[in-house]
Amino acid sequence: MQSIKPGRMPSMMGGFMGIFAIIFGIFWTGAASSMNAPFAIFGIVFILFGVVYTVIHFKNAIGKNRFSMFDITGREEEVDPFDERIGYSEPRSSNSKARSSFCPYCGSSAQRDFEFCKKCGKRLP
Numbered sequence: 001m002q003s004i005k006p007g008r009m010p011s012m013m014g015g016f017m018g019i020f021a022i023i024f025g026i027f028w029t030g031a032a033s034s035m036n037a038p039f040a041i042f043g044i045v046f047i048l049f050g051v052v053y054t055v056i057h058f059k060n061a062i063g064k065n066r067f068s069m070f071d072i073t074g075r076e077e078e079v080d081p082f083d084e085r086i087g088y089s090e091p092r093s094s095n096s097k098a099r100s101s102f103c104p105y106c107g108s109s110a111q112r113d114f115e116f117c118k119k120c121g122k123r124l125p
Helices: 008-034 040-062 081-086
Strands: 002-005 071-074
16 A cells, blocks of 8 residues: 655745744734734634644655654555554455566566556556
């Protein structure tokens, strides 16, 4: 099974955006509370959102196993921790064909679990 995971740099940038949301929430809450306006609640929401967003993204940026989202990785490269939490196990298929490790069209190396060649894009037999 192929997994879609975010790159480490976009996750790090997301973490910094979370810090920005926290700082914005602090300024918003201070400004709204000095005017005795009920809009201070928006600042608190920004702070809470920023904390959660920052923790998730920094964990994905520096953690060994990232949650799936954007970049395709195989189980042999990096497992998805969400799969482990829900008890997902790889289904065994009885129709597994024996594939060569090279594309018959362009000759580049091909992994056995891929359906298409990564170089020429043709369907592998």
